[in-house]
Amino acid sequence: MAYDLIVIGSGPGGYVCAIKAAQLGMKVAVVEKRSTYGGTCLNVGCIPSKALLHASEMFHHAAHGLDALGVEVASPKLNLQKMLAHKDATVKANVDGVSFLFKKNKIDGFQGMGKVLGQGKVSVTNDKGEEQVLEAKNIVIATGSDVAGIPDVEVAFDEKVIISSTGALELEKVPASMIVVGGGVIGLELGSVWARLGAKVTVVEFLDTILGGMDGEVAKQLQRMLTKQGIDIKLGAKVTGVAKPGSGASVTFEPVKGGESTTLEADVVLVATGRKPCTENMGLAKAGVVLDSRGRIEIDNHFQTSIAGVYAIGDVVRGPMLAHKAEDEGVAVAEIIAGQAGHVNYDAIPGVVYTQPEVASVGKTEEELKAAGVAYKVGKFPFTANGRARAMLQTDGFVKILADKETDRVLGGHIIGFGAGEMIHEIAVLMEFGGSSEDLGRTCHAHPTMSEAVKEAALSTFFKPIHM
Ligand code: NAI
Numbered sequence: 001m002a003y004d005l006i007v008i009g010s011g012p013g014g015y016v017c018a019i020k021a022a023q024l025g026m027k028v029a030v031v032e033k034r035s036t037y038g039g040t041c042l043n044v045g046c047i048p049s050k051a052l053l054h055a056s057e058m059f060h061h062a063a064h065g066l067d068a069l070g071v072e073v074a075s076p077k078l079n080l081q082k083m084l085a086h087k088d089a090t091v092k093a094n095v096d097g098v099s100f101l102f103k104k105n106k107i108d109g110f111q112g113m114g115k116v117l118g119q120g121k122v123s124v125t126n127d128k129g130e131e132q133v134l135e136a137k138n139i140v141i142a143t144g145s146d147v148a149g150i151p152d153v154e155v156a157f158d159e160k161v162i163i164s165s166t167g168a169l170e171l172e173k174v175p176a177s178m179i180v181v182g183g184g185v186i187g188l189e190l191g192s193v194w195a196r197l198g199a200k201v202t203v204v205e206f207l208d209t210i211l212g213g214m215d216g217e218v219a220k221q222l223q224r225m226l227t228k229q230g231i232d233i234k235l236g237a238k239v240t241g242v243a244k245p246g247s248g249a250s251v252t253f254e255p256v257k258g259g260e261s262t263t264l265e266a267d268v269v270l271v272a273t274g275r276k277p278c279t280e281n282m283g284l285a286k287a288g289v290v291l292d293s294r295g296r297i298e299i300d301n302h303f304q305t306s307i308a309g310v311y312a313i314g315d316v317v318r319g320p321m322l323a324h325k326a327e328d329e330g331v332a333v334a335e336i337i338a339g340q341a342g343h344v345n346y347d348a349i350p351g352v353v354y355t356q357p358e359v360a361s362v363g364k365t366e367e368e369l370k371a372a373g374v375a376y377k378v379g380k381f382p383f384t385a386n387g388r389a390r391a392m393l394q395t396d397g398f399v400k401i402l403a404d405k406e407t408d409r410v411l412g413g414h415i416i417g418f419g420a421g422e423m424i425h426e427i428a429v430l431m432e433f434g435g436s437s438e439d440l441g442r443t444c445h446a447h448p449t450m451s452e453a454v455k456e457a458a459l460s461t462f463f464k465p466i467h468m
Helices: 012-023 039-044 046-064 080-104 185-196 216-228 323-337 366-372 387-391 420-432 437-441 452-462
Strands: 002-008 028-032 108-111 113-118 121-125 131-141 145-147 177-181 200-204 232-234 237-243 249-255 262-266 268-271 275-277 310-312 351-353 358-363 376-382 398-404 410-417
Touching: 002 012, 002 113, 002 323, 012 028, 012 039, 012 080, 012 323, 028 131, 039 046, 039 080, 046 080, 046 185, 113 131, 131 323, 177 185, 177 249, 177 262, 185 200, 185 216, 185 268, 185 351, 200 262, 216 232, 216 358, 216 366, 216 398, 216 410, 249 268, 310 323, 351 420, 358 420, 366 376, 366 398, 366 410, 376 452, 387 452, 398 437, 398 452, 410 420, 410 452, 420 437, 420 452, 437 452
Parallel strands: 002 028, 002 131, 028 108, 131 310, 177 200, 177 268, 200 232
Antiparallel strands: 113 121, 121 131, 145 275, 237 249, 249 262, 351 358, 358 410, 376 398, 398 410
């Protein structure tokens, strides 16, 4: 039987695309090499890391955050096995959820490695080496990304001592010390988990800032907060070697500006220096699918690759490597295949870093607006002036809104603070509708909420805040 659509990869891009296409009346098959659906995000990424981030935050809070509220607890005890079991149960509930949704939408699943044989043909080779060929009118490649490693440095991952994000989700005991290579999203999130559980964490980052590409002021504030939490952050340091002398590991780095190199030792080294698109062993070159200079699948504005009827979405194509970006592309490409006007607004994709405090952003940063020569205005409001934040002892951070100087249209929003990842969405919705800072400032916000700081930042963008 020929399918209307075969999706290769069942991560947030692929599974959402498959469900949307089925909802639009297509007969859909999904090819997945893992034994469970959900891709990196559900199995070894976003979902398990958030389970550990929450649990470790609770542990840390019980030990350090309750006393000031008048709650005296005896020193909390860590049961790491139970914490990891909670993480595993969370993953299982989510991947089972995708299986349920596939059944509900009559989507056929094929376990195995998918290969594009050309227009309309996909082969699937299962773990036993058995191959079958499926046919479809359309193919969507949603194979995601994999750990990139450090450019020009050999890293022998054993996922016990030298680990990637995957190993960092299942350490059997809390290491006394951990070096994190890369002060990006993964390094800071997973470094935070193990620091909260008691590891002495050192982050070694090439750039002069953590979270390169994020709003500079926000990144600086987060650096201050993480340092206060005991994480040692070394900036402008290029890692040139990761080795395993004895039972632990070592990291050698040198100042980017030049100078003596240093070697540090730790029980565990987490390498978090980015991810690369998964395009290997899929027959892409033979089938004629063109890649760009960075190894990503080249697509046109409608997600179509160099072959008609073969599309690609998510981490395997250009744009931020974010689950929700992939999801929205999955919906859009399903709509396009169904003859509808699928579309993704890349100017309003939020990004969240789940540290404590959280960092969230949408739209342009101040640095990007400056570089583009856009005349803009800034409004800021600190959580120290927000009543709810004071009541919860969560006053670290601020909201920053950037708007066009002439039209007042909001171009970007940046929040660092407790719950930033939830609060960012009102700015995303505002931007989706082309709203102004005045629109946001005149929208009634419930009192007392942390979100009032968003309203106040908007008020200060177009005129003056009330509570400052
Ligand atoms: P990243 O690109 O965010 O950070 C990697 C960092 O490593 C960069 O700051 C880079 O300057 C540094 N680096 C590279 N080579 C180095 C060297 N030789 N020495 C020292 N530092 C070096 O990549 P990361 O954190 O691995 O995340 C991968 C992808 O996954 C990202 O695209 C990220 O957006 C996504 N992700 C998103 C999450 C979220 O939205 N909360 C959570 C986890 C991952």
